[in-house]
Every structure is written in C-alpha cells, then in structure tokens.
Amino acid sequence: MTATPSPTQTKTLTTKTMTMVAAINDALALALERDPAVHIFGEDVGVMGGVFRATDGLQARFGAERVFDTPLAEAGIVGMGIGMGLAGLKPVAEIQFAGFLYPALDQVLSHLGRYRHRTRSRYHLPMVVRAPYGGGVHTPEQHADSPEAILAHTPGVKVVIPSTPADAKGLLLAAIEDPDPVFFFEAIKLYRSLKEEVPEGHYTIPLGKARVVTAGDDVTVITYGGMVEVAQKAADAARAHGIGVEVIDLRTLVPLDTETILASVQKTGRVVIVTEAPRTNGFHSEISATIAEEAIEYLRSPIVRVTGFDAPYPPFTSIEDVYRPNPVRVAKAIRQVMAY
C-alpha cells in the first residue's frame, strides 16, 4: 500500500521513514515533551516499553513518574486515569489489547463519557486510552477483537482508528490534545507491516475528518484501521478491470465525517463497507443506516457490508483468514454492487 501522508499542519517539516509503532512512539514522546501534564501508564509500558514497544524508551527519557507501570487491572487503569484527568493531568493509558478492555467497560460506560455532562463542564476528561486491536497476525484467543462499536455507542467518548504511520502520529497528538476522552485503536496488523514517510516534529490531524485514500467514480468503499489496506488491494484489482473505486478511510468513528461519506455516495451510488468486527450492530451498520437515511435516492445498488461474523474472533491460525475480511471478499462485494 502506498498511502499518502496527509497531515493538515505539515508546514515545512522534514520526514523520516517509520513504521506505525515508531510513529506512535514518536507522538507519545512529543506529547510528553510538550506538556508536563501528560502521563503514560498501563501494564508493562514502563521498563519494558509495552508488549508492542509503543512506549519504548519513554520511561528512561521522561522518568518513572511520567511513564509508569500499574498493577494488572484494567478497570483500575481506566478508573485511575479518570481521577488523574479530573485533577488536571492528561492521562494516556495503554490497555494491552482491545480485547482486554472489557474489565474496564464499567468505567467507560458508567463514567468516562459522562463527567463533562454530569458536572455541566465543571470537570472534563482529557484522557486517551490506547489499545492494539484487530486480527491478521495469528494471535491467541482474546487478542484480535474489534470492540470499537461498543465505544462508538457510548455517549461522550471519541473513537479514533488510524491506518497509516503518518495518520497515527497526527491523530494521536490530536487525541492527546483533545479536551475529551478518546479511544485510540491501533491495528496490530499494521504496527510493523508498512512503512512510510512521516513528518518529523509536531503536527496534528483533526478528529472527525475522513481521508479519501483513492478517488473513483463507480463504487465507494468505506472502511478504517486495519481494513484500509485490504480495501485498497481490492480497489487496485477492480481498477485494473476498469472499475473506479473511491476508498474512504474514516480515521475517526466519533465524530463521524458524514459529509465526506455522503459526497462520495452521491457521486458513485454504490457502497461497500468493510470492517473486521462482528456483523450484527457493528459500526458498519451505523454507516449503512446513515447512508440509507441521508442518500437513499442516490443509491443504484443495495449497500453491501463485508465484515467479520457473529462468532467470537477465531484464534485458529490456518483459517483465521476466513473470518477476517480479505481482498478477495471485498473484490467480490465490489463486483456485486456493480452487477446489481
């Protein structure tokens, strides 16, 4: 994949080739450097630098008060972060895998998104919760979940899921600087599998602005995170057959950039939505419903969703690929909406 970095405030920055995990590490270091209120914590993020090394070297550089290991308890991590946010710090918590977030969902659903509302803005939570998510690298049970729809369904929290190193850096800095709680999901599959030129120094990419990865007139493929490269491969194949595919990377689910989605749908009239989350009530369903409500008169074909299934994500290495959407399944969906 040859993603184009598109930070909005690049100025005249020089660039450096980076993986996504290196870009995230860079963003975290910049955040720690720029704002003494930023504190990073979680399981194994200190001395070890995180299981994916996203916080590598940060404790050594910024000290054990700014970057620290916590007891192994996710509700405690998110709950303590909430308290730190109340008291004026900028907590950046790492949950080791998105599938390990569940013990903390009580904190998320009961509190994280409600503080501004329940105190009429006397308090707000400038907190970021980072977590690796998604499949594609043959992880054990529980390590490949995509629970973003649960969070997008929770009022008061934002949800950001980058698909490239440059986006990851700019979006993470924007998330840390945002005054409200942000979930930042990082596709495990993309951590080291793709490299690109990433601007050095500080820049942000605004939350709530989708990215048109490639323009096309025939089909709109809407996706995010780890599925962007999958959609892109299918789009490239379709293009070889003369089908113009517009791939939209949402970047953030909350706030959702419906403007970019609807503009594309009005142009193409054909929609494929791709996620690796379970089918029923996934965020793909919200996108589908939004298009049906706002632009049904433009549709030339029923909307097709390419998703995971209503079964737990399978840790079965040899057949994992059946569950997680691949370019073949996306290409088939593109043919389906074209043939209608």
Place this chain on the structure above:
Amino acid sequence: MSKPTAKSKSKTPPKSAAVPAPSDPTAAGAAAYADAQGEMIQLIAPDGTVTQPERLPDVSIRLRLYHLMRRARHFDERAWVLYRTGRMGVFPPYGGMEASQVGTAAALTPDDWLFPTYRDTGAALTYGLPLAQTIAYWRTSPHGWAMPENLKVLPFYIPIATQYPHAVGAALAERRRGTRNVAMAYIGDGGSSEGDFHEALNFAGALNAPCVFILQNNGWAISVPTRSQTRATNLSRRAEGYGIPGVRVDGNDVLATYRVTAEAVQRARDGEGPTLIETVTYRVKPHTVADDPSRYRTAEDTAGWDARDPVLRLRAHLLAEGHLTEEADAEITREIEAEFEEALRVADAYPEPTPAEILDHVFAEPTPQLVRQRAQILAEEGA
C-alpha cells in the same frame, strides 16, 4: 430532628446481629459479626460518657461537629417532608449515620477531594457543598450538577464503588503536582464487594496515593445484611490484603470518626499513603424514601440503634461537660432551620432546564451528529 432529647442511656448491642437473616450463610458467621462489633475505636460511649479523654478533639471542634451533625440531620428530615409533598426527588436518607459522614468529611479542607456516594449527602454538606445546590441535585435539576469551582467535590455517585479508582487517580495527580492535598472516597459494606473497591485499594497502596477510604458499614446493602454480603466480620482488615493501614471506628461516635480520619488525612499529606477506615454504624432509615424495609427487617432490628444515636450522644456529652446549654442548642436549631429555608427559596428559584440542555456538555465542541440532534429537539420541543 429539631428538638433532640436524650432518651436511652443503655449500651444496647445491635439486635440486628442476633437476628439471623434468611440468607445467613452460617450461624457462626452471625456470632462472629456480633463479636466484632466490640473491636473498634470509641472516644465517647453512647450515653455521652468519655472513654478516651486524652484523644478528644478541642472543644471548638466538638462544637463545630455538633453543629454540622445537626445541620446534616435537618437536611435529611426536611428532604423526607419535601419528598412527600412532591418537592424533592427520590432521596437516600442517612439519618442516624451523621457521625460517620460528618466526622470524616470534617477532616478535609476545600483543597482536598471528596467522592461521595448517593448516601453521603451529610458528608458533602459538611465538606461545603452549598445547601441550595444539594437540594437541586436531589430534585434532579442540572443546577445541582455543576459543582462549585472552589470545591473539589463530585456529584453523588450512583454506580457502586466505581468512583474508588477515581479517588486514587485524583490523589496521585495531587502528588505528581507536588501538593499535600488528599482524596477521600466513601463506600458502604455492600460496595466493598465490588471489584473496583479492591482494585482501588491495591492501586493506592502500590502507587502510594494519598487517599482516605471511608467504608461505612451500615449493616445493609438495600435488603441484604452485611453477614450475607461477606463472611468477613471486620471489613477494616481488608486493608491488610493491600498492605495499607485499616482502622475500625465506632461510626456513631463523631469524635472518634473525626479523630481517626484526621490522623489518616495527616498520614496521607505526609506521603505515608492511603488508609481504609471502617465506620461501624447502622442504616436506621430505609434505603431510599421509596423503600419499604418491613419486607426484609423488623422494627426490633433497628430499635437498638436509636439508643446509639450519634447526635444525641454528642449532645449528651456537651451538656454534661458544660460546653452546650439548652438555650444555645435552641439557637442552633433556629439557625439551621433558617439556613435551610433560605436555601430552599434559592433552589425553588432555579429555572427548569430547557429541552435542548440534555445535549449540552457532551463534548467541548459538539459533534456534527449532536448539532443535528439539537436542531431536531429544538424543532420538536422548542427552545
């Protein structure tokens, strides 16, 4: 209570401990629970007699605590009356638990944090939450939600125990910022069954957070007695599992609750870490004004606790020692009544919320989705 009168001078043990609940796991458990009632710090006995003269707070503090308890009790009593006349929402009463709430919250300054549960209106009032705002909160008005800028008190917590980790985070943040401020969080005996309670105590210990955890053991989690809630008979000992001090105190002796809390606050300020304080008290009142306790306990269950009334106990002590007169007491009554009625007038004057306000304060900048939803409400409901 507008005219408190000392009634019983007996040290009647809690009869509730002798009445096995239907779900009582073992009779031995109930017996152990009854035994454990004795092992707690007490400075004045239920009849007002001083048991530990060397630890008594100054007279000025004793008088302040008495005034604060009378004020808290008056709120509790007026809330009932207002509820019955449709001028108050569903309210969780705390009458009988004033020593547990007032003595602990009085050990804080406005620079410290307070995380109260729904049962802890008495603690919030003591800490400084204005009366009018407190009334507004329990009327479910948004005017009760915007906590004052000069205080660090959060709106009452409805979920159980989930605010405990928040207190740890706030306390840790104070330490990181180099202050001597502490965070205090309340919970009940039932709430101490929740995982967040245990995670918070462990985090606070591991990270040396300046927290004071107040566990108000009032005997009941709605209808479930403590001895059915847990086999543990001394909840303060749960602190040992986390390597932090645990203190058990007579929760109806305000001088004792104040003394041990002040000591715990000082330890936290000095960087010596968190403390768990179990205040042994009793929920004499129903769970809320809408609850009917006769479904799960008898009048005899609570009768023994009237004799342990915390307000009457301190009053008896102050009268006996000559620090309070009947005239001064009557003046306190007039003062707190006037203060409450004035606050009620203020609360009555708060305007009703407008429909679109339900979408305010979700994010600093509303999302495009919220902007559209607001327009929809305005179109359907008007401003």
